[in-house]
Amino acid sequence: MSEQKRTGKLIDFENVSVSFKQRKKVTEAVRDVTFSINEGEIIGIIGSSGAGKSTLLRTINRLQTVSSGRVTVEGKSIGELKSGELRKLRSNIGMIFQHFNLIGSKDVYSNIEFVLLENGKTKEEAGKRIDELLKYVGIEDKKHSYPAQLSGGQKQRVAIARALANNAKILLCDEPTSALDTETTEAVLNLLKQINRELNITIVLITHELDVVKEICDRVVVMDEGRVVEIGDVYDVFTRPGSEFTKTLIRKENRFVIPSNVLENAQGKIVRIDYFDENAERALIAEAIEEFGVRINILHGRIEFIKKKPVGVLYISINGEPVQTRDALKYIRKNSGKMEVIRDA
Numbered sequence: 273m274s275e276q277k278r279t280g281k282l283i284d285f286e287n288v289s290v291s292f293k294q295r296k297k298v299t300e301a302v303r304d305v306t307f308s309i310n311e312g313e314i315i316g317i318i319g320s321s322g323a324g325k326s327t328l329l330r331t332i333n334r335l336q337t338v339s340s341g342r343v344t345v346e347g348k349s350i351g352e353l354k355s356g357e358l359r360k361l362r363s364n365i366g367m368i369f370q371h372f373n374l375i376g377s378k379d380v381y382s383n384i385e386f387v388l389l390e391n392g393k394t395k396e397e398a399g400k401r402i403d404e405l406l407k408y409v410g411i412e413d414k415k416h417s418y419p420a421q422l423s424g425g426q427k428q429r430v431a432i433a434r435a436l437a438n439n440a441k442i443l444l445c446d447e448p449t450s451a452l453d454t455e456t457t458e459a460v461l462n463l464l465k466q467i468n469r470e471l472n473i474t475i476v477l478i479t480h481e482l483d484v485v486k487e488i489c490d491r492v493v494v495m496d497e498g499r500v501v502e503i504g505d506v507y508d509v510f511t512r513p514g515s516e517f518t519k520t521l522i523r524k525e526n527r528f529v530i531p532s533n534v535l536e537n538a539q540g541k542i543v544r545i546d547y548f549d550e551n552a553e554r555a556l557i558a559e560a561i562e563e564f565g566v567r568i569n570i571l572h573g574r575i576e577f578i579k580k581k582p583v584g585v586l587y588i589s590i591n592g593e594p595v596q597t598r599d600a601l602k603y604i605r606k607n608s609g610k611m612e613v614i615r616d617a
């Protein structure tokens with residue numbers, strides 16, 4: 273068990289396209305997707321509903337065949353695997369879903385046992401492994417409960433245990449927390465982080481919750497209409513989105529506006545400052561006041577952390593002599609991530 277993240281390509285998409293033909297209608301669900309997933313990383317996939325995220329994810333274990341292009345896992349082109357090899361590959365790739373996909377008529381034990389037996393384990397070996405797994409995911413006491421008797425978080429833990437049963441190296445997660453409340457989401461994300469770190473399992477995670485990506489992903493892929501429109505380090509993509517689509521997606525989720533009464537009551541120019549990277553930790557406002565002798569009031573603000581790095585938004589009003597005010601604004605613009613004059617009074 274390595275605690276260190278190894279790097280190197282684990283999964284490769286090369287010009288992958290998937291289209292569905294139904295009667296006369298053709299849906300191009302995935303269009304010419306090329307990128308790699310590194311061993312040991314947690315990579316998120318975001319985008320609107322229908323963007324092709326699930327379809328792309330399912331090409332990794334060949335639950336979905338590609339129409340063109342190639343998917344390779346550990347250098348093996350999976351489209352060319354024979355059935356025995358495919359079975360082996362699939363046993364190394366666990367998958368979890370929004371609605372858990374547990375078998376309702378089986379208890380927790382049997383829900384996990386069957387994947388172990390299918391993979392050639394004896395009943396006894398399976399029993400040992402199940403105890404180990406349930407302990408790891410923290411639900412040893414639910415061994416003989418049925419899915420209907422479990423909370424959402426507990427069900428997802430069973431699903432995770434089952435996905436890892438055959439020592440998976442890759443865990444595919446399709447909206448794993450979308451059916452969970454905030455607190456449970458947090459707990460499941462912590463478990464996923466732990467799995468990634470302790471077992472060096474590569475995690476590919478689809479979500480529509482940007483907070484999930486900010487919290488656990490190393491990199492993020494943004495999909496729109498079947499295409500990858502952006503890929504990068506999570507902090508970079510959220511602070512400096514490159515594509516218009518990503519900008520819109522982030523803005524929609526992250527609307528942070530100044531209350532209108534605050535805006536009405538404030539005097540002078542009103543400015544919104546977005547700051548990140550080294551700028552987020554600067555005493556920019558204090559510097560501007562000292563340097564230019566302007567009066568600055570902080571009207572509204574927030575700071576959040578993405579991968580432990582700060583990202584801030586601040587609304588200020590600024591008053592003073594026109595020249596000083598102009599220079600102070602210039603100074604703030606230069607030293608913040610982004611500055612926008614909301615009201616130029």
Ligand SMILES: Nc1ncnc2c1ncn2[C@@H]1O[C@H](COP(=O)(O)OP(=O)(O)O)[C@@H](O)[C@H]1O
Nearest residue numbers: 292294299301320321322323324325326327328
């Ligand atoms: N089995 C299928 N048959 C026909 N169309 C499908 C099938 N699976 C997905 N699609 C279509 O492909 C597009 C992408 O779907 P999907 O990958 O599920 O998107 P996402 O997961 O991003 O919401 C959608 O237009 C969807 O309706």
Ligand SMILES: [Mg+2]
Nearest residue numbers: 325326327446
């Ligand atoms: Mg989907």
